Amino acid sequence: MFSNKDEFKKAFLKRLETLCGKRFEESTPRDQYNTLGNMVREYISKNWIQTNEQNRARKQKQVYYLSIEFLLGRLLGSNLLNLGIRDVVEEGLRDLGICLEDIEECEADAGLGNGGLGRLAACFLDSLASLDLPGHGCGIRYKHGLFDQKIVDGYQVELPEQWLRHGNVWEIRKEELAVEVNFWGKVEISQQNGRLTFRHVDSEKVMAVPYDMPIIGYHTKTVNTLRLWSAEPAKTFPVHKDVMQYKRETEAISEFLYPDDTHEEGKILRLKQQYFLVAASIGSIVRAHRRQHGHLYELHKYVAIHVNDTHPALAIPELMRILLDEEGMSWEDAWHITTNTISYTNHTTLSEALEKWPIHIFQPLLPRIYMIVEEINERFCRDLWNYYPGDWKRIEEMAIIAHGLVKMAHLAIVGSHSVNGVAKLHTEILKKREMRLFYEFEPQKFNNKTNGVTHRRWLLKANPELSALITDTIGGRWIKEPQALIELKPYASDSVFQQALAKVKQQRKAKLAKLIYEKTGIVVNESSIFDVQVKRLHAYKRQLLNVLHIMYLYNRLKEDAIFSIYPRTFIFGAKASPGYYYAKRIIKLIHSIAEKVNKDKQTNEQLKVIFLENYRVSLAEEIFPAADVSEQISTASKEASGTGNMKFMMNGAITLGTLDGANVEILEAVGEENMFLFGLTADEVLSYYENGGYRSHEYYHHDKRIKQVVDQLINGFFPDAHDHFEPIYDSLLAQNDEYFVLRDFAAYVEAQEKVEQVYQERERWLKMSAINIAHSGYFASDRTVQEYANEIWDIHPVK
Template structure:
């Protein structure tokens, strides 16, 4: 379509006039963005069509990755980078007086995810295509995403994300491939030709319309597909109140994670999950029938992967299709299902392992409930053979028990592979959380430590660092990120370390400008940028961080001999709309920030910043600028983490617990290049199981803790009244579930150590370099190769 900037300019101007019906002189920046976006999408279309044709004719095994989230971020620069077009487009636009960066800023972040779960899925899509693996994603096209976060008087306020207000340039609507998804109704059972037949009747149907996005690999001809399903009214609804039906239908793809603290929200979430898997499974089967035909060989040609428990209904839905639509026997359908579906577990938190009340599940999905019930019956018979007479053991492992359906149990029984996402996490699953299942299915369990796409989080987000790395070790690291280990040769090279420091300072200035623009606050770029950005949850312990900030403020105010290097604490996080406690922590962060930042006696040495509406595009500015990466979850509670890897890859030093992937990061970077503190996982698990922790003891015996705890409720913060009593009570009255007070002393000590080391800039730069050098292992390319070989049994194409 274009190979040089002159061709690009000519095509750009023609395309703009055709699309917008106006001359270049009358056009706007948004016109320029949509013109360029359409040109790029058309540019990949030929390879997209060719890729799908290769898959169809070669009949090679493909993987479908089902996820409730795909946190893509902006795609314009990412696609230009992968297609090798950045320089041509940038120079061509400059000739026309257009700044490519300004066009990139017009693109909204696609509102399709919340945190690490969705970002992992997006990184996996990039790696699959870049490594030429035949792999596609299936998700939901949320109209308003999670929410747009606004902070008003320190409180989180949720507004609908309007990312689709102007359309989405990357998607192609495929109305011809729409699928009807049924809900409610009843199941008629009768004998036909000597066989029991099930018919789901009097249903309320929702039309799932696919919107396909091309996922272009990095400088390769492979273009895979991310298929997002949009919920639309059926052309022939069986519904008396059409307006109510239309509103309820469209709500299925309106918001990610609707509030499920009430039955209406639970029904909507369950609808979303079945909507995703029913449309995806039937789409996969339809495509497979055209390409291969013989469904008995499905598992030889197709791998279906479920990302956490949200898509677990893929198991009974595949069974339903094979039983009711393909007329298979139970045994044949089950054999195909358990050899086709694999499952990733992302948590050790019991509250995050979904359970659905039968009273909600059965009427909404009557045929699926029958199948789940039969799976449960057959599994319990197997357990009876293993543990005859041990009803309690069988009850603990049953898929349906106490009027609840346990989705993790269904996933464990109905899949051929169950993987954790970090070495520690997988061991906890095997030894503790899922030990009962491990005893029966040891061959299913394996570990696949998470990874991130270094193309977005280093090459795109930190171009100056990427350039410096290439100057040092060549550019083969872009395709082979494990080559980053070669950077270790420069740890005694003063000139290289000085250049590394200059890159960091440039990135800190960029983020400081962003902070000034958003908040009006002036930031000292010579201060330590100490950053914690992630989903707001009690176990991630943003609370420990801000209580330590309060302690530092007290020291600065009360101890004239206390010295500390200036430090800027930066937070970014969204709290789930129904998560009252997490919202209180956001309010506390802002209340502390207000007091600290206004105090002229201390604000030269201590500042607190909260960046609202944390998202991928903002993260791309944050990670390169960090000096310290806060990874301070309670040990054993964070399955892996991926933000920790992004910080590491950009040269930040981790202050963290021995949790999730932090353990493997310590191994790769070296124990001297990370700051570890806090309870180990074994001790946390022991406390959880056997008790013995009394948070009140730490309150009474540590005056630092007593002071900051009292300040939550004693009027230290003006006009706060009883605002922070829930936090006070959770830590003392409710015994501090996540051991914030237990780890406070250790955390304070390691933070003091980190501050002292930072003042020895030569040592700090070496530590930073060794983190970058050790980060290649955490590329999602490595992770995907492991999934492809050990779980999916798919091979890369050679084109």
Template sequence: MFSSVPQFKNAFLKKLEMMFGTSFEESTSREQFQTLGHMIREHVSSDWIKTNELYRAGAKKQVYYLSIEFLLGRLLRHNLINLGVEKVVCEGLGELGIELDQLEEIEADAGLGNGGLGRLAACFLDSLASLDLPGHGCGIRYKHGLFEQKIVDGYQVELPEQWLRHGHVWEIRKTDDAVEVPFWGEIESRMENGRLVFRHLNAETIMAVPYDLPVIGYETQTVNTLRLWNAEPSRFPANADIFKYKKDTESVSEFLYPDDTHDDGKILRLKQQYFLVASSLKAIVNSFKKKNKSLLEFHDYVSIHINDTHPAIAVPELMRILMDEEGLGWGDAWDITVQTLSYTNHTTLAEALERWPIRIFKPLLPRIFMIVEEINERFCKQVWEQYPGDWGRVESMAIIAHDEVRMAPLAIVGSHSVNGVAQLHTEILKNREMNLFYQFYPERFNNKTNGITHRRWLLKANPGLSGLITDAIGGSDWVSSPQKLEELMRFKDDSAFLEKLHDIKQANKERLAKRILDKTGIQVDTESIFDVQVKRLHAYKRQLLNVLHIMHLYNALKKDPEALLYPRTFIFGAKASPGYYFAKKVIKLINCVADKVNNDPATNGKLKVVFLENYRVSLAEDIFPAADISEQISTASKEASGTGNMKFMMNGAMTLGTLDGANVEITDLVGRENIFLFGLTAEEVLDYQHNGGYHSLEYYHHDERIRGVVDQLVNGFFPDTENHFNEIYDTLLGHNDQYFVLRDFASYAEAHQEISRSYLDRNAWLQKSLVNIAKSGYFSSDRTIMEYADQIWKVQSALKV
């Protein structure tokens, strides 16, 4: 891109003057950022064009990854790293008096996701391009994303996220590729030339306009595409309220996850899902048809992946396109659909396995509902034939039942592959949650343990540690082959290396401490243990267990100033869904505890609590490298995998967790001596849920520590919070503590004691940290994507002959 610093500086100054008609001296930081972004995009445009031409002309299969979320984060430095020009650009800007860090701060995080689901999708795109695999993302260009979180009086307040306020330097609008997506209306059927055909009449149409983003591989010429669809007015319906139609249309791509506690919100969420699927599939089929191949070969050239149930409507939509628009019969269309589609399940929670009321689904998507009905009828007939007389089995497996359309069964029946995202998660799906489907389709179920792109979460986020690794193992080959991190094991007894590791961690903690001070005014002790829980806020992730334990530590310190073996800084970051009132109460509780603890002179030097508002990718990049403890404390069996656990591990933090999700595989890799485990196992939790036997009141009455902190929720311990935490109190005692917070409390508290004892032995702690880093290469998304590519999608590098 730029072979020398002088070449870059000259090109940068010329580009800035040409774009903004101003001298460098008069330019703003935003103009400088925009200039650099445009230079990068223009530089990769030739490779982007060549990549697309290679895919169009070639006979290789392509994969399209459909996801309702893509949590991209900032792309400026990430793209510079992947292009191999970060050093040249950094030096060139420095000679002009510009810090790259400052330009990076100008870029808004792309607000297209909420948590692990969206971040996984973004990591996968990076790996696909870096491995030269022909894979693209398909998502929605949310104007405001999820929301910007503010903490006001301890409560979460949601504001529109304005990430597009100044445009998005990486995107290109592709108006010529826009497609129409229909809703509502009626379906007319009639016979034409001996076959039944269908017409969608009086539909309300929305124009789906694509915005394409380049996905740049690491040190490769492959540039894949993330296509984001924007909802815009199409043809205004006759006799319609134009302003209402425009508002309703644009709302489809306005916010991620609208509140669906009422029918209007449910309709909007279902609209979003069909909008994503219908526009993406239309574009995919149009692209395929340019190859002049028979549609009967479609699945030989195209693989479409359903990321969780949100895009499951791809099953009937692909059937509709193949039958209604392309004239195929049901049998051929169904064979193609099943062989084309694959599905990843991300949850064991029933609430996350989407179900749509027929009263909403049928009128909104009339033709799609007809096809779903036919799929359901044919599938139920197959189940009946295999298990005659077993009405209970048919009812449990049906796609349509109890006046609902069930999206997980639809995805399973219409896909050739169904995968979980960690070994434990997949076994639970096969043996419990989806056991009936596993019995019926055993060949379809498989595991693909999640991964993360180490290029962002280690190389970019932690340059100090990355440099140490490169120097230690003699080169940067580990960036392309992360399994080579294993070579660090030979430094386990090297005290000089371990001291360097300590110094890097300390520098990262000081960087985060400065950010905490700037954002919150809270001064934290960088010599303390940084104990971190950052993730989506949900009851099963048990932020509540964490904060109740902090209350216990506070109570213990008030009684005995020597009760805490080592100072702790507890750091939280989390967003609660707008309609999830319990989760919002937990945020309030964390902030009340923080106010209490941080302002008490008796505990101020030993205990600090920080809630960092508006948790997002750019903030995470400061947090993960600084953490000593990674809180992965979900109720066993409830977390499908987790990816935060992998990011912390890769940056040398120790996991404190249950044997849940990928924690199980982390334990297998690092050994039990290098992880802190506690609590019920998945089998024990599932046994309690199936057979009963857990009574939270017993733990309340028999453990003084538990009784103390639970009572403090409602006894006035927190000033000016009358009745604020009654719901949490009732959840724990009145509703028998669904996620076993009180049952695991004692074990959790003991694990924290063990952490403090271990941290006192600095050399041993650093050895544990080193083992975690060295073993983390397995969790690279490169490994995960190669498993998907080889075993599910059957795609190969387009560069290979």
């Protein structure tokens, strides 16, 4: 049905009438989207079935990637592209008077993630399928995802994200494969044939029902699976609980991503979510393996389970529970299989982000799992005692359970055979500081896997104009082999290529300017520098530094008649977690300075500030291709890797950043002359934290630019904000500026002045842009996933 446009049109019209029960002339864009989605899913169903059958028949090792987030974005466009049928579909629909882009707009972004963690997982799934590797995702089918962000009077308001309002054309419900998950209750211990047995009784049962989504590789027959679990009531209701209360509590497990955990009920719900994900996923994996092999003694030879950050770390005691209680193995055999099956990626150096669960919550909710974690901890501490006799302090610091808390990162390290960071700098910080004691004890476990992003979505799909230019210049090999982008490097100084590159960038800037006007009513100068910072809003990512610089520019423009700047459009996009009040104040601050700048006729020809609400994958696909400057200005040592930096680079934006995360490796690739670097290094930051010596008041009192902008936070400069920015003021002065915003301010201003100067040297700027694109192939997720496959998972392509 996709062999040519005439066959497609005939099949499309017939399917639409059958599916929607109406004539084509009466159909809506949503009817047309659902029809096309169903056709695509049917088209790949044979390959989907064959991929699963081939994996089973060949008994090859498969990886299951467990993640609390999968930030997929829209799938129609990428699926058409990966299948190689986009042109046929676009032409056929055009003949019928339909614009494919209008149909794509009907698809909601799948509400299954928040930021880099979830988008990385989605990129990995794309690369696994495109490289013909047997790898599947396991996640939760959140009914509402995170939230829809609305801005009201400059303040963030959270609305439920209704991504499933119109259903999900890509999913298939598989009720017959549901897995029973047990909470609460107690453990009965008895003796049988000389060994202890454990039974979890009086538990509250929840059914995990899988919804499978196809993950389609690029120009290959491989179709892997993302299995998402939905929490539903079991057939046997708990006798001690009101039926409606049980139903509400059960459905809440898969209702929202990251429920508010400021209260105990929220903490219980989050822990429930995490165990629900791993119990359902491992139950499903084990069932499939038993069906094929009859036992679990060689599970680790056929299955790799990857824990994406600590949220799924309960996979370790859950697999132990199955091997001990259901399979009847000895502890030693079960531990050998578990540790050789499970691997773990750490995504943070922020101590507050390392999960710790109070025992008084963990033990009653998961009684058998807690017993197993306790035993893992006892045995681990005994090993440490043998290795470091008498070193109680070290053992206390490394223990999995200590001071009334279960430490999930410690559990993940102890219970896995591989622990990796996501950028060279991040991994070195883990080894030398955050996880130093573990690295000294088991150095062979630790390794680095620098993140990557799928160039097929972030370049080929998001920026077809640039993709066409690249293919015209070096051929199409780069689409399957992204490191072939390096062949662009000789063209970086070519004036014909530079002119074509400039034309593409201008087209994308015009497109984004149109979208900005539609969304905000603000007209931006398409010839201005598009300076972009889009990412989750967090203090360490330092959106505040960006805003204080904008305030400084505004002050100069207002006070100095001869001062002028090259026109600049500052673009922000970010969601703040609902309970993160400091971050929400930063959003208000961005809107307050935007209100001043954009309405001031004295400045708005040179300066505009835009905040695009509800930042998400589909919006990001419009922003990245239009950016000139990529703001990657986190406090050095705090950003594990970053992946936005790679998406900007791929689209020819120049990085303005600190030496943090993967910025360090971008620097190694492109050279210092093709980036704008500033600020403290990671070693300098860590030295301040360790030895003290930083006094933010000194910078406040000795730099009049800093004093002016900081004072403006509280002196009535923003009349619409009242005292809303006092906590920001206090964070910089009373709390000594934890993320060194004031320390790096002068260097940031200087770097921004250099950006402006170089941007006006058009040949030099375009050469820098081309060199960044040429070196971006290394930062494709195909390379990252191949490294995981070879060095951690031991999986191989299935042809």
